[in-house]
Amino acid sequence: MESKNSSIQCEWIVNPDHKWLAEHWCALEEQAEPNLFLSWLWIGTWLDCFVDNCCVVLARQEDKIVGLGIIVIKEKKIAGLSYGRQFCLHRTGIPSQDQIWIEYNDFLMDKTLANTVRPLMTACVMSQMNGTDLFEIGASLDVDFVSNGPQSVAAHCGSERADKQAVLSGLALAEKRAFAEKEVVWESVGFALDFGPLKDKQQTLDSFLSRNARYQIKRSLNKYNALGEVKITTASSVTQGLELFNHAAEYHLSRWGSKSEQSGFANPGFLHFHHELIRRGLPQGRIAIHHLQAGEDDLGVIYNFHHANWVLFYLSALNYGSGDNHLKPGLVAHYLLIQDAWENGALGYDFMGGIARYKKTFANRECRLAISQFRYPHFTYSVKKAIRALKRRALKRRVLSESSSDCP
Known part of the structure; x- marks a missing residue:
């Protein structure tokens, strides 16, 4: 017996036709949970104002589109040197452009399949990542973008919708998801x-x-x-x-x-x-x-x-x-x-x-609203984690030292 999502396929599309995207986005919007920030009013305006190049992750169940998400890829640099890419969902990764501040950010999904489709679409995005790349999502509700449970999905990742279908098995994607790390970089309350x-x-x-x-x-x-x-x-x-x-x-x-x-x-x-x-x-x-x-x-x-x-x-x-x-x-x-x-x-x-x-x-x-980053384990991030842990311990020791010096 096939699992519930056995027929769901995720595709990676580079710079899709704008009219095609608008038509399918508006159609799927009718089947999704109402969300102003995922409406074509907001998304279409954002694309026209800020986005020249983007990728789309698309989920299908048989011939029906059940998920869409727009990804902008930004190269990360320090002192002019590249250290990986930042994959952004419905944001550009440029602070001056993201100041418009999207909330309740998510993939646009058929509401009856959202909990199943969301982690599969995340997996498809992350299948495009290497090394120190990261996937940033937010500001979003506290929902599961990554699922480590066994799921079956075929992800067609190519430069065009029906071209270069390098199929990744559901098992391979599940294995990659199992190693995904999550870091909350901003959070607040709504x-x-x-x-x-x-x-x-x-x-x-x-x-x-x-x-x-x-x-x-x-x-x-x-x-x-x-x-x-x-x-x-x-x-x-x-x-x-x-x-x-x-x-x-x-x-x-x-x-x-x-x-x-x-x-x-x-x-x-x-x-x-x-x-x-x-x-x-x-x-x-x-x-x-x-x-x-x-x-x-x-x-x-x-x-x-x-x-x-x-x-x-x-x-x-x-x-x-x-x-x-x-x-x-x-x-x-x-x-x-x-x-x-x-x-x-x-x-x-x-x-x-x-x-x-x-x-x-x-x-x-x-x-709860948060901006989260998803990545695969990498030596660079392990070093950063260790440095942050040392700083926290040093701060804690300093606070304790100052507190004890105040005692009579």
Whole structure:
């Protein structure tokens, strides 16, 4: 008897035709778990803005495509010398380009086969790697990209979809996976407010929030209302959306810094990507840019995504210049936008990754997000591991030494 995935084949395709990729991506998107960052809106914009050369890993079950992933390969260098390649899933490996920050990153897969297909696609990518090469995935949920269990898959790895089919047996790939090493290079927590549990308990947003949160929001709203009516203007055209996005720059740069690695508004690539994303997504109702005001006073801008009846908070640029610590523009802005999403029948409000007090205030759901690197054992990495272990031990000894010297 054949195993469940015996008919799944993975192929490695170099620089596929863009129209072919768009057509099959959009078709598979209908069968996948909803994910804004794996939608063609995001992926197609990313490809057009940043990617000239890429590879695609494709999974088939018989004649049906059940998995797709786009890999950009970047040469790693130190002092101009190459020390391997970095295979990146839906990223380029260039910090200025990856500053757009994809979340919930994964292969695009038929949701009924995802747990089976995901490790097979990872294995196909890693079959292209040698020596000090690594495969970087993230920011992603805590799911299994590598499975060491016995699986059967044929991987056709060639420069064209139907060419040079150098078949690797399922056993060979399983053996290679068994030696794969994983290292988490970044991690955080994601927060969301799922409206379902609240509605099941017949709670309102106010009854869900803590007494302290309600007090802070009410106090801040009263102070803002003293300046004038608090109102939200949502961009209704691409022109207005771009104007509000550009208006956000001053506040964002002021809060996070004017260097390109600090605020994305100082990064031309970040700006180009989002200008294009707004042009494509706002007319579809998938981009929502909100301007918040109290009378003539400016509270700032909130930039959200709408996908699968969820609101996803992407970016805020708020006016903290009042000098009054009792004014909470972020808390008030999200409170009002969550209320609006609730009243308009949304399923929830996703704050996504990043730890912040206001996210904990509203959230009833958390998840782990991480950027992980997968590689095969190599002497270079063994040396790096040993050096890191020595540094940790030295730091621990220093802390203990300083603690003992403080004793009377």
